[in-house]
Amino acid sequence: MKWFFIGIALSVFLISCKRPAERRSKSDGIEEKIDSLIGLMTFEEKIGQMQQLHFSQSVSDSLFNLVRKGQVGSFLNADSLELRNKLQRIAVEESRLGIPLIFGRDVIHGFRTVFPIPLGQSASWNDSLVKAAARIAALEASSQGIDWTFSPMMDIARDPRWGRIAEGCGEDPYLTSIMGIAMLQGYQDDLKNSSSLVACGKHYVGYGAAEGGRDYNTTLIPETELRNVYLPPFKRFIEEGGLTIMSAFNDLNGTPASGNEFTLRQVLRNEWNFNGFVVSDWNSMPEMISHGYCKDEYEVALRSIVAGVDMEMVGNAYYKNLYSLVKNGEITERLINESVRNILRVKFKTGLFDQPFTEVEKQPFLKSVYLETARKLAEESCVLLRNDKNVLPLNERISHIAVIGPLADANLDQLGTWSPDGRPEETRTPLLALKEIYAEKIVYAKGLENSTDKSEKGFSEAVTAANKSQVVILFLGEGALLSGENHSRAYLRLPGAQVKLVENIAATGKPIIVVIMAGRPLILSDIERNADAILYAWHPGTMGGPAIADLISGNKNPSGKLTVSFPRFEGQIPVYYNHRNTGRPASKLNTGITAGDPVNPVNAAAAYLDLDYTPAYPFGYGLSYTTFEYSDLTVSADTISMNDELKVSVVVKNTGKYNGSEIVQLYIHDRYASLTRPVKELKDFKKIALEPGESKRIEFYLTKDKLGFYNQSGQFIIEPGDFEVFAGKNSFDVLNARFYLK
Numbered sequence: 199m200k201w202f203f204i205g206i207a208l209s210v211f212l213i214s215c216k217r218p219a220e221r222r223s224k225s226d227g228i229e230e231k232i233d234s235l236i237g238l239m240t241f242e243e244k245i246g247q248m249q250q251l252h253f254s255q256s257v258s259d260s261l262f263n264l265v266r267k268g269q270v271g272s273f274l275n276a277d278s279l280e281l282r283n284k285l286q287r288i289a290v291e292e293s294r295l296g297i298p299l300i301f302g303r304d305v306i307h308g309f310r311t312v313f314p315i316p317l318g319q320s321a322s323w324n325d326s327l328v329k330a331a332a333r334i335a336a337l338e339a340s341s342q343g344i345d346w347t348f349s350p351m352m353d354i355a356r357d358p359r360w361g362r363i364a365e366g367c368g369e370d371p372y373l374t375s376i377m378g379i380a381m382l383q384g385y386q387d388d389l390k391n392s393s394s395l396v397a398c399g400k401h402y403v404g405y406g407a408a409e410g411g412r413d414y415n416t417t418l419i420p421e422t423e424l425r426n427v428y429l430p431p432f433k434r435f436i437e438e439g440g441l442t443i444m445s446a447f448n449d450l451n452g453t454p455a456s457g458n459e460f461t462l463r464q465v466l467r468n469e470w471n472f473n474g475f476v477v478s479d480w481n482s483m484p485e486m487i488s489h490g491y492c493k494d495e496y497e498v499a500l501r502s503i504v505a506g507v508d509m510e511m512v513g514n515a516y517y518k519n520l521y522s523l524v525k526n527g528e529i530t531e532r533l534i535n536e537s538v539r540n541i542l543r544v545k546f547k548t549g550l551f552d553q554p555f556t557e558v559e560k561q562p563f564l565k566s567v568y569l570e571t572a573r574k575l576a577e578e579s580c581v582l583l584r585n586d587k588n589v590l591p592l593n594e595r596i597s598h599i600a601v602i603g604p605l606a607d608a609n610l611d612q613l614g615t616w617s618p619d620g621r622p623e624e625t626r627t628p629l630l631a632l633k634e635i636y637a638e639k640i641v642y643a644k645g646l647e648n649s650t651d652k653s654e655k656g657f658s659e660a661v662t663a664a665n666k667s668q669v670v671i672l673f674l675g676e677g678a679l680l681s682g683e684n685h686s687r688a689y690l691r692l693p694g695a696q697v698k699l700v701e702n703i704a705a706t707g708k709p710i711i712v713v714i715m716a717g718r719p720l721i722l723s724d725i726e727r728n729a730d731a732i733l734y735a736w737h738p739g740t741m742g743g744p745a746i747a748d749l750i751s752g753n754k755n756p757s758g759k760l761t762v763s764f765p766r767f768e769g770q771i772p773v774y775y776n777h778r779n780t781g782r783p784a785s786k787l788n789t790g791i792t793a794g795d796p797v798n799p800v801n802a803a804a805a806y807l808d809l810d811y812t813p814a815y816p817f818g819y820g821l822s823y824t825t826f827e828y829s830d831l832t833v834s835a836d837t838i839s840m841n842d843e844l845k846v847s848v849v850v851k852n853t854g855k856y857n858g859s860e861i862v863q864l865y866i867h868d869r870y871a872s873l874t875r876p877v878k879e880l881k882d883f884k885k886i887a888l889e890p891g892e893s894k895r896i897e898f899y900l901t902k903d904k905l906g907f908y909n910q911s912g913q914f915i916i917e918p919g920d921f922e923v924f925a926g927k928n929s930f931d932v933l934n935a936r937f938y939l940k
């Protein structure tokens with residue numbers, strides 16, 4: 199019931215919380231305004247619009263002069279509102295044409311109120327809540343003069359070694375699209391109002407497929423895979439009004455993404471009619487020299503402008519070379535005008551021309567409704583992986599609870615990667631929150647200083663705490679700095695001496711609840727046998743502590759489900775649910791194999807001799823304190839024609855003792871197609887609440903747009919044939935039915 203009130207309070211708040219000064223700009227008339235501005239601009243001023251500088255790039259008179267001369271279009275990382283307004287004043291009042299600057303920053307999962315990392319947010323499968331979080335991030339960030347965020351990241355990631363898996367929404371294109379749109383809508387909501395942020399879909403495209411999970415690495419993605427898996431979230435982002443796109447660092451099939459005419463011009467502009475602007479990633483244009491694609495910055499500028507990058511982030515290949523490129527007849531000024539037009543269009547659409555300055559607001563941060571939203575999202579993001587003996591929720595009669603581990607009270611680590619504006623001192627840790635509930639029942643020992651600590655000197659204190667208690671809650675995982683950009687890992691176990699700590703505590707014989715905070719799926723096989731329960735909390739943000747305490751105490755019931763498959767072993771990567779079949783598919787025969795203990799081959803299959811082929815925890819998986827049973831999957835017809843809608847319904851019953859929420863998932867499999875299709879593809883889901891004993895029939899509707907795919911010629915086609923449809927609690931545990939599409 200409380201959730202309901204929070205929901206109402208949040209909606210009332212979101213409607214009423216518009217800043218008084220409206221940025222007005224009529225969408226009609228914008229092109230004419232741009233025409234007349236471009237007509238007045240010098241070549242230098244045009245190139246200026248295409249240049250984005252980093253804020254700390256020597257704040258000096260010469261910088262002010264660049265702005266005064268109209269030679270900068272944008273800044274990133276505006277640390278001070280005063281300086282931001284000062285630069286804007288120079289641009290608007292002292293430059294010849296008064297074109298406002300646009301200020302960007304990485305507001306990735308909140309600003310001062312930090313929400314869970316995006317991978318965690320996606321595990322809530324609650325797009326309204328994700329949208330509310332993005333809205334709050336926009337309110338807080340825009341109050342500091344930020345106009346534009348470099349979010350959402352919509353890279354599909356199937357490799358947990360890649361540190362940036364934390365920043366995305368997992369391995370599924372459909373769910374990533376839903377979550378990306380939710381973030382976009384939260385940021386760009388009511389764009390003419392100064393409390394919005396322009397969103398930036400990144401990293402275009404394929405960056406998440408970095409070979410071996412090594413950041414910035416080469417990607418080789420066939421066009422069919424690109425169109426069916428990696429491009430769809432970006433396409434949806436643009437259809438929903440996303441205004442900017444960031445070109446990625448990676449080499450895509452031999453052409454770096456920031457000089458890639460196919461993806462940037464053919465797909466983005468010609469096929470999707472994108473009319474916002476493309477910004478390069480940080481220095482990604484000059485890096486095409488290291489890629490071996492361009493021999494110097496002159497060629498970098500040529501390749502990038504021809505491909506369709508409108509604004510260069512940080513580097514200055516454009517600034518130095520565009521003039522010569524036109525003078526030497528390599529490109530026409532029309533190409534430059536196009537980019538300038540794209541940039542000015544976004545500046546007009548956001549109302550920057552009408553309201554370029556940010557007024558100082560007294561208390562823009564951490565309002566109670568923001569914190570409640572952060573708490574709820576952190577709670578819904580947590581995934582209960584195991585609860586073998588129902589050790590969770592904690593029994594009320596317990597008199598002593600040991601809280602142990604390097605992440606129990608790590609206020610910086612729990613904020614996760616990309617939270618430059620979050621403040622540790624404003625973060626509520628699990629230790630703090632558990633003490634608020636259990637007071638003197640809590641016996642705390644850190645055990646290890648941080649997640650990579652190898653020293654065992656804190657172990658005896660930890661063991662003493664465990665011995666004094668009836669249950670142990672161990673807070674383990676990886677610190678914030680072990681995931682994120684340029685933080686790939688090859689070893690996905692708990693780092694430092696954490697496994698040893700678990701073993702020492704297990705020797706006490708006390709029941710152990712493990713709470714993991716991490717930026718990626720970790721391999722948990724080293725501790726599973728000693729853990730009675732495992733709750734995966736990701737890096738949960740400012741309100742992670744109270745959210746976790748709510749779940750541990752049973753005040754709330756876990757409902758999150760994984761949006762990425764968890765491997766059993768590093769050697770199994772990549773493991774993802776929506777893979778294709780083979781001629782010799784793995785089967786039950788390839789399960790139950792002890793890791794590292796080879797068996798004789800029993801069949802010819804795409805599997806291992808020395809490892810179960812299934813993931814440790816599959817996509818869509820997550821437990822609750824209650825149990826749900828699925829029955830009676832029904833399709834409205836055995837055969838449908840192209841324009842019919844197929845109703846698929848399934849009965850879900852709460853068969854346990856607690857109120858709970860379940861994420862009901864719908865998958866399809868196109869059984870025979872002219873291009874082989876994944877064994878399962880998520881097509882819809884619903885998050886429903888059920889009381890004990892209650893059951894509901896959940897309905898989904900499948901239309902032809904959900905049944906098609908992009909073929910070898912890049913066309914979206916819908917082929918008649920046999921389909922299988924699945925509904926269930928995760929990508930493995932499903933009921934199935936068949937239908938035929940005529």
Ligand code: BGC
Pocket residue numbers: 274304348400479480683
């Ligand atoms: C990252 C981007 C980020 C940019 C600006 C780059 O290193 O790849 O995701 O938006 O920096 O900070």
